[in-house]
Amino acid sequence: MLPPETIATSPNASAIGFSNLEGHGRSRNNQMEELKAQIKKESSRAAKLSKEALAAFTTRDFVTGKALMQQAANAGRNCQNLIEQYQQTCGELSKG
Numbered sequence: 001m002l003p004p005e006t007i008a009t010s011p012n013a014s015a016i017g018f019s020n021l022e023g024h025g026r027s028r029n030n031q032m033e034e035l036k037a038q039i040k041k042e043s044s045r046a047a048k049l050s051k052e053a054l055a056a057f058t059t060r061d062f063v064t065g066k067a068l069m070q071q072a073a074n075a076g077r078n079c080q081n082l083i084e085q086y087q088q089t090c091g092e093l094s095k096g
Helices: 004-008 028-058 062-095
Strands: none
Touching: 028 062
């Protein structure tokens, strides 16, 4: 098993629920900023992939379009997970 600090710093850590690890030197504000950046990145990725999929469908390249749309849907789900984490972190901060 990987040590927590390796998991927490992996590029997909937040998408798989490991960005909320406590006690590893990150303040809540840093965590919030990191989540905001990840949300922005993942939403941009979803939009880009969706546009590429639509372009592929327009040229009747259905196999590529379908693959790109699946990737866009996955990016959208990852973005939703990140938003939920952000909201949970906001709630924890407001509680004290």
